[in-house]
Amino acid sequence: MVEQLKKRFRLLSSIIEAFIKEPETVNYPFGELDLPETFRGAIVFDPEKCIGCGLCVRNCPADALQMDKKSRDEFKLIHYPARCAYCGQCEDDCRHGAISHSNRLVDPIRDPEGYVVVLHERKDETLA
Amino acid sequence: MIEGLLNLLFFPGMAFQVICALSFEWLDRKLLALFQRRVGPPWYQPLADMIKLFSKEDLLPKGVNDRVAGLLPIVSLASVLTAGLYIPVAGFSPSAFEGDLIVILFLMSVPTLAYYLAGILSIGIYSVLGGGRSLLQYFSYEVPFLIALSGPAIMAGSWSIEGIIRSQYLLGPFIIYQPLGFILAIVGLIGKLKRDPLDIPSASSEVVGGSLTEYTGTKLALWHLAMNVQAVVGIFLLINLFLGWTKLANPIVAVIVFVFECLILAAVLSATSAVFARLRIDQLAGMGWRILVPLALAQLAMIILMGV
């Protein structure tokens, strides 16, 4: 009988309990946001490890990476953060660990098509 | 004359009631948010909303009589402000006369009629539906509400609120003798204010905004203000009819007790709004006539028997 009554008033007791506890919302952007390590945020690039193979470009679903390759030692890799889907496929495909995701959030972008980041540019020194 | 003008404009007239209305809206929204584990709006939110609405463009669909549509919110606001003039606040009642309870109840029904007319007037489909529902709802809750509110009047033997309060000085608060009447009065008040669980006319899932779907700008601000003042006037009325205490010597203590009772009643209204789902209009009509009216009549019979 008491169990039945308790079940009937379950919602009322829940709201009184909620009134006593703290609210569950984060006052973003003034409060802290707790992102895990695995969150796929902005792209970070390590130019030392990149050899210009182009595997990351081949499988990008959003055409966010583009490579102008003239020879083995002269190439330019550019990245469009506005087109990027933050899926992590380039991170999986790169065999040398040059491109990866940090867990930083990307800032709002005002000019999507004009926002271009040159990730790696290597010029052929011998031909100068 | 000067005193009458001060009563009209400041206390317990326009300024006092408008401030109470904005505070009530904030209290209601904040309590609801805290019950739902959210943060809720800051204290100036209702005032900011009103100022923002005053600055918006005032549009109505083509073919709507603009002057009548503008007159309706003004009439409802005026009638509830006038009703509030005659309700004692913490024992202070500058203008009281025999029969003012009936006048107050009549004045508080004017906004419902105005809401219905506003729905019919703005020709949109959702407005017409909302307006029709509001009238159906009116027929379901008003009868038990009036019967419940005439209980204290019969027990006190007078149709003036001042007389009812004086009778409570002798007998004690009427809630002890008529708890059922108090509960019915609260249910009737929820229906009159069109709050959850009886906000059928303005159920946003079904009829986007009810009668007020097409209203914007200053007219909408006045409508919201009228509804909030109606809430405050209703709460004051209920406190005076059921929760009047023995005459307190110190007016400060009387004010504190009054404010405390207001807060309790506002919390009860917010809690019922959080706990119940919205009823359907046929369920409300069934509940109103099959359960509430017999209970109200039973309560009335008990009062008459007690008096004898």
Place this chain on the structure above:
Amino acid sequence: MAKISIPIGPQHPLLKEPLSMKVDISGEKVYGASLRLGYVHRGIERLAQQRNYVQNVHLIERICGICSHIHTTTYCHAVESLLKIEVPLRAHYLRALMCELERIHSHLLWLGILAKHVGLETIFMYTWHDRELALDIMEEITGGRVLHAANQIGGVRFDLDKDHIAMIHRTVDKLHNKLDRLLDVIENEPTLIARTRGVAPVSTELIKKYCVVGPVARASNVDVDMRRDNPLPPYDQLSFSVVTFQEGDALARTRVRAYEIRESIYLCEQILEDIPDGPVSTRVPRKVPEGEVIIRSEAPRGELFYYVRSDGTDKPARLKIRTPTLAALCLLPVQMSEIQVADIPVVLAGVDLCVACADR
């Protein structure tokens, strides 16, 4: 009273996604409705023919936000069976874990939406708060709350270590307690029951005639569940029960989904106990040999159907998707007769619309 026709959509407070419905009413009584879709059509099937199989995994994930993982799982199963490769068992278990978590989050979302339409906003806030627990698990292990990018052709892209497993156990226990509170409310709250009991009952014959699947069918005593009838691994080794009710009204549909959350919690615990060790993915060749395959699986809303045809290159020749919402939407105009205007939100919520899935 005269008959008028009110528009529900494309923009309406009821709808999360655009949909156009014209409902004929007279007073408070509804006579019928007509439906029009296509506002969220993005041409996914055509776009899929222009991208290679690896890029398509990410495209398919973006068909729907609520059931994104089951779409990619089914697609990966289809491509793996065309390639005739053996995916490690640990990958299957991890995929099933994410599927069940997704089912939990989808049903909790749906319960919140139903409560909001009925006027009980408190339950909306509480269920969406509990849903954050499931989303936090998914974010911790895969890196995304809604778009997980967890699947790849040949396996999965994430793995669980001891800390993750302990965290999942703790959170699933918390979810279990919160679910008990929710079930108490659904079974005992008088206003909620009064709004949903007896509303738009659908008979078993009507379900079979319109080929409706998912919880809507299970609420009308049609016992169909792809996880049991046509199981993809590892469901053939897991034990669970299929929840059915008989009445077929809105209350039955609510209870089906609420009890399915409990079954999903049990499945999560079983998966965590039985998960074998091993690799989580294998290497796959780039070009897929010619062939065609049909794969069916159980999305939160019902049976999901994928047909993939390949012609030997690295781009699919044809991809055809039939989502469960499409079948349920066909039933909607039939349900909209003999109800009241106040029941329209309840009926619409009972179908559990995911128009993005239906339109692709």
